[in-house]
Amino acid sequence: MSRVLLSFPSPIYLNGKFHSTCFYEGFINALQEEGNELMVINTYSFLHQSIHNQQFKFPPYIDKEKMVADVKRFNPELVITFNHSIPLEVEEACNCPITIWDVDSFDFLCGKDHIGANLDKYIYIELGRASSKKLIAFGAPAEKVHVVRSATAIQAEKKPFLRNIAFIGNPFYGPQSMVGLLTEPRKDVFIEASKVFAKNFYTNIEDVLSAEDLKILAKYMHPAEFKGISSGQNRITTLNDLSDLGLTVWGPSTWLSLAPYLPQLAMAYEKKPVFSLQHNQDVYNSSKIGISISHAQAADGYPWRVMDIMASNGCMLSDYHSGIDDLTKGYVKLPMFHSHIEARELAAKILKDEAWRQDLVAGSQACIEATSRWHHRFKELEHITGISLLAISKSKKTKPQPTPVIHIERKNYLASSYTIYYLLIKMAARCLPSFIKGMIYKIMNKNGIYFDSHIIRSIRG
Known part of the structure; x- marks a missing residue:
């Protein structure tokens, strides 16, 4: 202690x-x-x-x-x-x-x-x-x-099932500046590079892009953003394929921006905030399946949500990670998918076979209690x-x-x-064009003048 x-x-x-x-x-x-x-x-x-x-x-x-x-x-x-x-x-x-x-x-x-x-x-x-x-x-x-x-600190609780599939998280949207990058004459170079990082996020970017190409990339986004651009597509495509199987999605309201393009997925979004331990515990225990779809950075590892779902009465369904196989060896053989098509097939199979679902849940809970409490x-x-x-x-x-x-x-x-500082920033935020605000922000940072996320969020409202 x-x-x-x-x-x-x-x-x-x-x-x-x-x-x-x-x-x-x-x-x-x-x-x-x-x-x-x-x-x-x-x-x-x-x-x-x-x-x-x-x-x-x-x-x-x-x-x-x-x-x-x-x-x-x-x-x-x-x-x-x-x-x-x-x-x-x-x-x-x-x-x-x-x-x-x-x-x-x-x-x-x-x-x-x-x-x-x-x-x-x-x-x-x-x-x-x-x-x-x-x-x-x-x-x-x-x-x-x-x-x-x-x-995980999540505990299994006996609750009536309110939905088939639950997902908690954000959409992993890529930067809007990707549009500009795709107008570059050398866009084919970046398209090929994106395929490399989709397979291995940890590949050194200097081994894939030349110094000249890195300068072009820097005009639009941080290298880590570029390396992870496959994450949003994987997550959104997978959830869209599950949207007619009884899916509910929680997370930031940016999910609703999909409405013009993927209306069924946007309609699966639930606005109610879900972030606390109790929130998550209630959602996973009242869902037949809890799905985890990782960011590209989770290579052999896996998101902490995997263990949260495994500890609950929901059945964990995840994209493939060797680390999950290592964790669950000797306890349960969890189904994992390599594509959005396979995700839909596995989800449908779990929902149709309640005995199998219960076996997966029991094995997952045994694994957590034996290996994965804090x-x-x-x-x-x-x-x-x-x-x-x-x-x-x-x-x-x-x-x-x-x-x-x-x-x-x-x-x-x-x-x-603070009060004077806040009012000046609020006035600038409301009166100045975005590009000027960006310039001022960079100048302030270079001169060691910072402001925090709280002041930014409070001004946004």
């Missing part, structure tokens, strides 16, 4: 604040149940980090001195930062092991320049072998890079970090009383200049 600082980017914005996704909520709850003391930072409230913007320091209207003082007072014994999304000032205030847990891929790590200059400083956790190899090639010491599976991962993390995370006794009678989580709330760290 230790003092742990958790820092992660969770983009769910509702009722004027950012909320933790199911994955982070389950992770936090499990650490707390083991008696650990937790300080939690959702970096979307303080930073604006994206594939294009690797902001790593607080905006000027955040009272960094106050937060650093609070972090030092907490005195963490371990820092776990997902995707290295953590304010630099907070990281530098911590005198303890710092673990970077990569839950997307190397391409999406924040502050890679800083990591590259301090490679020996961190312990690295990767979800799959492909991403770990990429990190080692970047220069991370191999002995400090560890492959650790995800886990206490299984904490034991691995203890060995890797040398920091105690598990309660001394696993007996429910002697389980420690959970200590309240310290949530770093944005409202407690706003400097007096």
Whole structure:
């Protein structure tokens, strides 16, 4: 049992604040149940980090001195930062092991320049072998890079089935700038390159595109965006083929933009927010099938949703990943698809054969209970970090009383200049054309003047 600082980017914005996704909520709850003391930072409230913007320091209207003082007072014994999304000032205030847990891929790590200059400083956790190899090639010491599976806090609950198939997630739309790229004289080069990355996201882009072509690509999008463009097509095509089998989709309202082109899929969209642990648990337990369709970056690994579905009373159906076969070996042989056509065939077969569906669910649940609860991962993390995370006794009678989580709330760290800053940005956002706003934003960033995702979302409304 230790003092742990958790820092992660969770983009769910509702009722004027950012909320933790199911994955982070389950992770936090499990650490707390083991008696650990937790300080939690959702970096979307303080930073604006994206594939294009690797902001790593607080905006000027955040009272960094106050937060650093609070972090030092907490005195963490371990820092776990997902995707290295953590304010630099907070990281530098911590005198303890710092673990970077990569839950997307190397391409999406924040502050890679800083990591590259301090490679020996961190312990690295990767979800799959492909991403770990990429990190080692970047220069991370191999002995400090560890492959650790995800886990789940979802519990099976007996509920009436309300639908045949459930999907929770976003559409993985590619950038709109793809239109411009396809008007380039050398578009055939990029078309062929896209086929390479559709097969292996982790192929080095420099091995596929020339320096000249990379300059052309940079005018339109980040290389990681280009490498992942097959993801949206795979996800949307697969779900469209399932839309008449009793599918319901949850996620951002951008799903509705498909309505003119794929009306049946758009009609499957349910606007109700689904992001918390309980939300996800309710959906998967009331669905005969929970489907997972991965981003291209999930090569030998797989999304954390796979384990969430497996833990529920819904039957897990996923695109193929060798990591799922490795996980379930000896427990269950789960059906997996290699194409949208095969996905439809398997879904229809599962829905017609309730006995088989129940066998798959029972085997999946047995696998999760034996291998994939968070206490299984904490034991691995203890060995890797040398920091105690598990309660001394696993007996429910002697389980420690959970200590309240310290949530770093944005409202407690706003400097007096915030109101003026906010009004100026809001005025500029409403009055200036988009291209001018983009220019100003880049100039501000280059001069070390940042603003966070909260201010952007609140202005958008």
